[in-house]
Amino acid sequence: MAQTDVLIVGAGPTGLTLALWLTRQGVAVRVVDKSSGPGEASRAMAVQARTLELYRQLDMAEAVIAAGYKTPAMNMWARGSHRARIPLIDAGKEVSAYPFVLIYPQDRHERLLVLKLQSLGVEVAWQTEMLSFEEDERHVTARLKHADGQEESFTAAYLAGCDGARSLVRHEIGSGFEGGTYKQLFYVADVRVTGIEPAGEAHIAFDKSDFVLLLCYGENDQYRLIGTVRDERAEHPEQLTFADVGHDAINGLNLKIAEVNWFSTYRVHHRVTDHFRHGRAFLLGDAAHVHSPAGGQGMNTGILDAINLAWKLAAVVKGKAPDTLLDSYQVERQAFARTLVETTDKLFTFVTAQGGFADIVRTRIAPLFASVAYKSENVREYLFRVVSQTTLDYRDSPLSRGKAGGVQGGDRLPWLPGGRADNYDSLAAILWQVHVYGEAKADVSQWCAKHGIPLHVFAWEQAYEKAGVARNATYLLRPDTYVALADPEGEASTLSRYFSEQGIMLPA
Known part of the structure; x- marks a missing residue:
């Protein structure tokens, strides 16, 4: 007999969301994560409208909105000059009850999800690592290692790999992860700034081949700063500090960095796995697909993976549907992941391309086009639909x-x-x-x-x-x-x- 219905490996937003939706539907879960607790730092920042719509199913939408920050506008800068201000509030007022871009850092988001899961009687088993697993016709048996070094054999009806881009679950099932890695090295920093105008809004600045994105937390001059590290300094990221990154675009914003609270560097990948399902094992979130952070889609896509799979697992576990229902998870989510990787790849390439022509397009043509186009209500609504994931459909699914x-x-x-x-x-x-x-x-x-x-x-x-x-x-x-x-x-x-x-x- 299985010790639980679903073993979830990974307690990031994807794994926690899966646990919440399964628990609410009466499915028994165990969640394990080798970390000591929820993340202390965050790269994902945006919570999109479609995520908030689905969060109503657990009465979480209003809590997330209250804890987050509605970004009023995006400002575009080029070579030290302010070129465009694009209002973001109510861009999708005819599309969703949440017609805005909400900034809510992933680390805070994770803690909220953990608390919600605890309120449903489920505790995350932190400092518990999955070492391997085996599968038979009825069960998955995983070998788990605890903080004290002791190992445990644990059996579940199904296994969900929500364990990130370096997923052990993906490795164990032998699924490929086709794609590549962008040559640019990114940095991310939590900073306190002064002098930025307009304050409390988002800013993106270009200066030749350098760019920087500034997102406001909505409190005490606290911002998230994202940019690229170029030239030979990118070869040794472990030695980099904030003083080493390019400051041309930052200086173009006419702001002062008063304090750096956190700094890190990372590479950006664009990959989609071959199999979202292999027998009784499933891949979700970064374990199944990774892409550039353009558009703030990553965390939201993982959350929607979890919600898509949760109701199907619940139906099968309870004997209300055949096992073949679970095949639709891959059909529906893999198609979207591939489209998303292709779309964000194009946007990322535009932002980071080098050369004189690319520089002219970014610093002159794009801001002018954005300023004019965004005055159209139809354009604003279209862009909101794309970014908010409200255009996502499953028309080609066998369930439709x-x-x-x-x-x-x-x-x-x-x-x-x-x-x-x-x-x-x-x-x-x-x-x-x-x-x-x-x-x-x-x-x-x-x-x-x-x-x-x-x-x-x-x-x-x-x-x-x-x-x-x-x-x-x-x-x-x-x-x-x-x-x-x-x-x-x-x-x-x-x-x-x-x-x-x-x-x-x-x-x-």
């Missing part, structure tokens, strides 16, 4: 069926704030549910009541059509809130057929 209006199976359900009720309120529950905008047919109401699937009917408003929703259609939503089935005819028989074809047992 149908189209009604502009909404297809696999899409994120459009947020419709203009109605009498917020159609996202019901999404706080981790369960299957049906939405109808207009009137639901009697057989649909009866079907939902019979099977214990909540039915939410929203009185029709003309604004819904503009958002792409079809009148009187049925939208079956997965436990992770994505549209599983869009049926323009609104028939109960179509709902039954969906569950039958997927082999998923109805709740009642």
Whole structure:
């Protein structure tokens, strides 16, 4: 017999999120991490809108927002001159209830997730390292090493590798990690600055081949500073201090570094693993994909990996769905990871490219284009959708069926704030549910009541059509809130057929 349902290796944001969502669904977990506790330093800073939308499922969204900082604007500088100010607040006001870029450092984020997990009765086993594991038809047996050197054999039904870019789980299953490493060496520093204008906002500055990004924490002149180390100094990163990095772009911001609280260097990789699933083992977060920090996507992508997998594991562990349901995790998340790596690679290349023409584009053309383009509401909304991950869809998934209006199976359900009720309120529950905008047919109401699937009917408003929703259609939503089935005819028989074809047992 397994000692638990899921063994989670790694207690970063991805592993903690997976543990939270599984625990909330009644799945037993054990979380181990070789570190002594949550991280004390952080590279990931942004929490995107799609993450906040899903955090409502554990009543965490408001706590994260309260602890974070809504960045008012991004300022672009070139060769010491302020070239553009791009407002960020309410850029996605028609897209999400969270239409902003939230800065919430990963180390603080991790501590919040640990506390939330503790409130559900689960403690992380710190200073516990997985050395190896073996798998048979029914279980995974892992060899764990504790802080005192003692080893333990631990058995679980499934294993989740959330153990970072150097993942032992990935190594053990023999999955490749194709891609490469950028030649640039990055530095990151927590600093206290004075003299920056406008204060409390984000700034990106270019000076020839040098660039720097400055993000505000929202408190006491505290900022995160990110830039690149070039020339021969990058060959010995272990010897570098903040005094050694290029200061041309920093000086161009006309600020003064009053204090350096923390400094580190790191390499940036762009890789995606071959297999997100291998038997009873899964790879999530940095263990499955790494890419440049452009756009603040990394941590959020790992969190969405976890939420995607959690409801599927819960269904299979409880005997409500066949093991084949778990194959859809790779189909859905690997496709997105590859697209994300390609996109961030292009942006990263633009920011770091060297040469006269690249310098002209960065310091003259790009700021002008950004300033003009961002005055368009359509452009602002488009950029918000891309960065916030609200455009992510699973249309090519075997779990996605149908189209009604502009909404297809696999899409994120459009947020419709203009109605009498917020159609996202019901999404706080981790369960299957049906939405109808207009009137639901009697057989649909009866079907939902019979099977214990909540039915939410929203009185029709003309604004819904503009958002792409079809009148009187049925939208079956997965436990992770994505549209599983869009049926323009609104028939109960179509709902039954969906569950039958997927082999998923109805709740009642």
